[in-house]
Amino acid sequence: xxxxxxxxxxxxxxxxxxxxxxxxxxxxxxxxxxxxxxxxxxxxxxxxxxxxxxxxxxxxxxxxxxxxxxxxxxxxxxxxxxxxxxxxxxxxxxxxxxxxxxxxxxxxxxxxxxxxxxxxxxxxxxxxxxxxxxxxxxxxxxxxxxxxxxxxxxxxxxxxxxxxxxxxxxxxxxxxxxxxxxxxxxxxxxxxxxxxxxxxxxxxxxxxxxxxxxxxxxxxxxxxxxxxxxxxxxxxxxxxxxxxxxxxxxxxxxxxxxxxxxxxxxxxxxxxxxxxxxxxxxxxxxxxxxxxxxxxxxxxxxxxxxxxxxxxxxxxxxxxxxxxxxxxxxxxxxxxxxxxxxxxxxxxxxxxxxxxxxxxxxxxxxxxxxxxxxxxxxxxxxxxxxxxxxxxxxxxxxxxxxxxxxxxxxxxxxxxxxxxxxxxxxxxxxxxxxxxxxxxxxxxxxxxxxxxxxxxxxxxxxxxxxxxxxxxxxxxxxxxxxxxxxxxxxxxxxxxxxxxxxxxxxxxxxxxxxxxxxxxxxxxxxxxxxxxxxx
Amino acid sequence: xxxxxxxxxxxxxxxxxxxxxxxxxxxxxxxxxxxxxxxxxxxxxxxxxxxxxxxxxxxxxxxxxxxxxxxxxxxxxxxxxxxxxxxxxxxxxxxxxxxxxxxxxxxxxxxxxxxxxxxxxxxxxxxxxxxxxxxxxxxxxxxxxxxxxxxxxxxxxxxxxxxxxxxxxxxxxxxxxxxxxxxxxxxxxxxxx
Numbered sequence: 009x010x011x012x013x014x015x016x017x018x019x020x021x022x023x024x025x026x027x028x029x030x031x032x033x034x035x036x037x038x039x040x041x042x043x044x045x046x047x048x049x050x051x052x053x054x055x056x057x058x059x060x061x062x063x064x065x066x067x068x069x070x071x072x073x074x075x076x077x078x079x080x081x082x083x084x085x086x087x088x089x090x091x092x093x094x095x096x097x098x099x100x101x102x103x104x105x106x107x108x109x110x111x112x113x114x115x116x117x118x119x120x121x122x123x124x125x126x127x128x129x130x131x132x133x134x135x136x137x138x139x140x141x142x143x144x145x146x147x148x149x150x151x152x153x154x155x156x157x158x159x160x161x162x163x164x165x166x167x168x169x170x171x172x173x174x175x176x177x178x179x180x181x182x183x184x185x186x187x188x189x190x191x192x193x194x195x196x197x198x199x200x201x202x203x204x205x206x207x208x209x210x211x212x213x214x215x216x217x218x219x220x221x222x223x224x225x226x227x228x229x230x231x232x233x234x235x236x237x238x239x240x241x242x243x244x245x246x247x248x249x250x251x252x253x254x255x256x257x258x259x260x261x262x263x264x265x266x267x268x269x270x271x272x273x274x275x276x277x278x279x280x281x282x283x284x285x286x287x288x289x290x291x292x293x294x295x296x297x298x299x300x301x302x303x304x305x306x307x308x309x310x311x312x313x314x315x316x317x318x319x320x321x322x323x324x325x326x327x328x329x330x331x332x333x334x335x336x337x338x339x340x341x342x343x344x345x346x347x348x349x350x351x352x353x354x355x356x357x358x359x360x361x362x363x364x365x366x367x368x369x370x371x372x373x374x375x376x377x378x379x380x381x382x383x384x385x386x387x388x389x390x391x392x393x394x395x396x397x398x399x400x401x402x403x404x405x406x407x408x409x410x411x412x413x414x415x416x417x418x419x420x421x422x423x424x425x426x427x428x429x430x431x432x433x434x435x436x437x438x439x440x441x442x443x444x445x446x447x448x449x450x451x452x453x454x455x456x457x458x459x460x461x462x463x464x465x466x467x468x469x470x471x472x473x474x475x476x477x478x479x480x481x482x483x484x485x486x487x488x489x490x491x492x493x494x495x496x497x498x499x500x501x502x503x504x505x506x507x508x509x510x511x512x513x514x515x516x517x518x519x520x521x522x523x524x525x526x527x528x529x530x531x532x533x534x535x536x537x538x539x540x541x542x543x
Numbered sequence: 544x545x546x547x548x549x550x551x552x553x554x555x556x557x558x559x560x561x562x563x564x565x566x567x568x569x570x571x572x573x574x575x576x577x578x579x580x581x582x583x584x585x586x587x588x589x590x591x592x593x594x595x596x597x598x599x600x601x602x603x604x605x606x607x608x609x610x611x612x613x614x615x616x617x618x619x620x621x622x623x624x625x626x627x628x629x630x631x632x633x634x635x636x637x638x639x640x641x642x643x644x645x646x647x648x649x650x651x652x653x654x655x656x657x658x659x660x661x662x663x664x665x666x667x668x669x670x671x672x673x674x675x676x677x678x679x680x681x682x683x684x685x686x687x688x689x690x691x692x693x694x695x696x697x698x699x700x701x702x703x704x705x706x707x708x709x710x711x712x713x714x715x716x717x718x719x720x721x722x723x724x725x726x727x728x729x730x731x732x733x734x735x736x
Contacts, residue, residue, distance in 0.1 A: 013570060015580075038582055122581070179579040179594075179605040182570065251605065258604035331608040343610035345630040349659045351651035352624050355553065357589035358646065390587065467582075 011182030016172055019147045019183050020086075020114055021046035023154035028189040030081035030109070031059030033069035035437060036466035037088030038123040039177035040116035044086055045469075056191060062463075064472050065408070065437040066091035070098040070113070077111040077167075078203055080195035082158050089117040089128050094408065094438065096133070102167045103137040104213045105203045109192050110158030111167040116177045119297050120328040123465075125388070125405065127326065129297035134169040134274060138217055140224045141169040141274045142233065143250035147181040149233060149272060155186055160227070164220055165197075173296045175328065176251050225275050233272035236280050241265040244338070245288030247281065249301055251329075252294040258331040259340060271301065281305055285312060293317035294334050299325075356396055364524035365391045367496035367504075368458050369399045371522075372427065374501070375508035376401075379425060385418070387411035387439070389431035390464040390526075402429060409438025415453045416446050425512035428455045432473035433463040440484060443517070447485040452515045454508070457481075458496075460526040468529040481519045490518035497524065544574075544697050545598040547607045549626045551617035553644045554586040557682075558618055560710065561689050562595050568698050568706040569597045579605040588646050590622055616692045618671070618685055619644045620656055636665040638692040638733075640684060642672040667691045667733050674728050680718075683725040690729020700730065 014022060021043045024032065034044040047053045047060040059076075063069035066087040076083035085095070092099060092115050099113065115133070118124040134141030142157060144150040154170060161168050201209055228234055239245075246264065248256045249271040256264065269284050271277075284291055285305070291314055293302040299318040306315040316322040322337040323329065336342055359366050368391075376384060386392060386402035387410060394401040404414055415428040430439050435457050446453050457477055463469040473480070481491050490511065494504050504522070511518035525533075548565075552558040562578050569576050579594040594607045612630050615637045617623030623639035630637065639660070643653060660668050671687035686707065693703055707726055711719045 011570070013566065013576070042582075175579055175605050178582050179577060180566070181577045181602075181605075182575065254604045255606070258608060262601070262603065330606050331604050335608070343608055344628055345610045345612070345632055345635065346627040348627055349624050351655055351659060352621055353647065353649050353651065355588075355590040355622075355647055357554065357587040360587060393587065465587075 011184050013180050014147055014183045015042055015180050016147050016150045016176035017042035018046045019150040020154045023151040024084045025052050026186055026188050027155045027158045028082050028191045029058055029084055030191045031076045032084045033063045033072045034086040035063050035065050035069055036463050036469045037091050038466055039118055039174045040086050040088045041466045062469055066095035070095035074102050077107045077109045080109045081192045082110040084112045086114045089115055089130050092130055092133055100137050103139045104205055104210055106165040107161050107167050108197050110161040112157045113167055113169045116172040117297055118174050122174055129300055130171045131300045139166055141171055143171045143272050145250050145253045145272055147183050151183045228273045228275055229277040229279055231273040234277055235270045237268045239264055239266040242287050243289050245284040245291045247293045249295040252296050255329050255331045255334040256294055259335045290314050292337055296329055359393050360527050362527040364460055364496045365458055368522045369394045369401045371501055371504040373401050374505045384427045385411045385415040387430040387434045389434050391431055391458050408434050409442050412439050412442035412455055416451050419451050419453055426453050430457055432457055432459040433471040436472040444484050446517045450516050454511045454518045457521045459521050459523040462526045462529045464526045477521050486517050486519050493521045493523050496522040546697055547612045548595040548614045548616055549612050549629050550593040550595055551622040551626055552591055552619050554588050554591045556618045557685050561685055562593055564706045564710050568702045575602050577602045577605050618688055636695050637663050638667045640671040640688055641668045669732050675725050678724045680721040683722050686722045686725035687729035690726040691733040693730050694733050
């Protein structure tokens with residue numbers, strides 16, 4: 009079969025469709041977004057009526073996927089690494105319920121934090137939940153592993169996790185597809201109580217899960233994705249997982265003189281690791297992310313003293329790997345072109361020309377000037393760029409929804425006034441319960457929900473908040489006279505500043521919703537309209 | 544044959560369409576390809592780069608090792624210099640637009656920037672914006688750049704032309720022709736140097 013060019017993300021999506029997927033559930037997040045977008049745009053997905061509408065957040069996505077699996081169909085849930093924190097509750101407990109229809113959790117980690125607030129490693133979550141996980145090293149493996157992951161999940165009635173990293177998610181290469189399979193029919197498990205996690209049932213389920221661990225390890229031992237490749241020179245051995253394997257092989261034109269253990273499936277196959285420790289003098293562990301394998305192999309006491317990697321300093325403790333870093337760890341000569349000329353300066357990302365957030369921040373800065381620094385709490389999205397010059401407008405960004413509840417905490421501590429800045433999509437993701445906390449106590453906070461009518465930073469996905477923000481706030485209990493929609497435009501600057509200041513003085517909850525469409529989605533919509541007119 | 548290219552520019556300048564076109568031509572020839580892109584935050588007007596690798600044999604890494612790139616293709620002059628650590632000092636070529644994209648307050652002095660580009664051994668520095676504008680499509684500067692890089696790609700020019708046609712086909716005959724004209728103008732400029 010001819011190869012098709014796919015991003016790593018797209019390879020996962022295509023494999024899931026080919027494996028008989030009935031639904032994907034996700035909230036957009038770099039670098040995972042393209043998985044769901046691919047399915048949304050796929051003819052095959054539409055023909056099969058595969059569910060692919062965005063979820064409100066990762067937790068609701070995970071729960072819907074568990075529900076689809078419960079009903080006997082194959083479900084996939086996709087998110088970025090920090091999204092798994094949001095989904096952690098249903099994720100952990102899905103290991104206890106087990107799966108009926110194949111249940112595959114795809115998590116894209118972002119080492120080096122290209123577009124994230126931390127570089128946590130999702131392999132720990134899989135281990136924590138005691139479920140199998142996979143770490144493809146290239147686009148073809150991303151396809152093959154995803155396809156097979158549904159079978160694995162159904163064979164052992166367990167959810168499985170696939171861990172991607174940025175450089176695989178967003179790198180394109182040729183992929184050969186497998187045969188399309190039909191979707192599952194609706195069917196329930198014979199044991200109708202398996203998904204009721206009452207303590208008495210959960211204890212039984214948990215013991216079942218523990219009982220599967222040896223089988224999981226055996227699968228890893230015999231996995232086509234874990235390979236022991238012998239090498240003549242036993243001075244060194246290399247354990248390389250995921251895309252770190254590619255960086256290793258790049259340095260040897262495909263033939264490494266040392267024994268290599270390539271890992272793409274967990275739990276770790278102990279026998280293969282033992283073989284390497286026994287026959288090699290030193291063992292380098294090269295892995296993208298945290299020293300997950302290295303920590304386990306070396307153990308707390310590091311008795312063998314022969315394991316090197318991120319913990320021993322041969323590789324950096326943080327950040328992405330690359331071929332040069334792996335070469336250095338192998339003691340090979342480093343390569344380098346010419347240094348960057350001094351006149352080259354950083355070019356940080358910035359709000360687009362014409363972005364509504366610019367006007368919102370200009371108004372916020374003018375309104376806050378007399379109150380001094382440190383009183384604006386922000387959130388995750390394009391508007392986080394308000395932290396950078398020329399705005400320097402915000403002081404916190406922690407996690408989705410934290411702006412409102414952090415402002416609450418500061419207000420509880422006695423800070424006056426406090427202002428929370430959150431986007432429309434982030435608000436429906438995780439801000440509504442935060443607002444409810446404020447309403448319950450009538451906390452003096454002013455919340456600005458910047459409504460650009462889209463999920464901007466990830467490329468303009470539909471927002472659950474579209475057109476309903478005022479109603480939501482009213483329904484949660486914000487007093488109507490303290491809910492305002494304003495238009496973030498230069499011509500309204502003075503009145504907007506005055507309104508913000510007025511609400512900042514109010515000893516209770518107010519919500520101001522600056523409303524103007526994202527300039528990117530607007531221009532895309534205009535282009536589409538023009539094209540439609542021409543035809 | 545093996546060729547490693549760093550594509551550079553500013554988010555929104557369309558460096559990825561260069562990769563799409565060359566990738567199409569290369570895959571049609573049966574070559575292997577890997578192309579690592581940047582999505583997400585830096586697409587908002589920040590510096591963006593793509594590691595683009597083509598080979599007759601299977602490619603291991605998605606990232607090009609430092610000092611080993613055969614070419615930097617850039618749609619912005621300062622951005623072209625940011626990736627010099629990746630370029631092969633001896634044999635590498637730098638092909639760049641000479642028209643700055645200024646969206647930061649401390650953008651370097653244009654003359655100093657030109658002088659820095661002038662120091663390089665193998666380079667094509669071209670006013671792609673002007674050429675594209677003269678040919679009636681300011682937005683096709685990236686095709687001028689691709690044309691200027693084409694003599695060094697090791698892929699027959701007709702095949703790159705075909706790929707451009709394929710890429711713009713659904714936008715109509717006029718757009719295909721302007722883009723081909725831009726591609727050819729870039730090629731001519733590089734050959735005349």
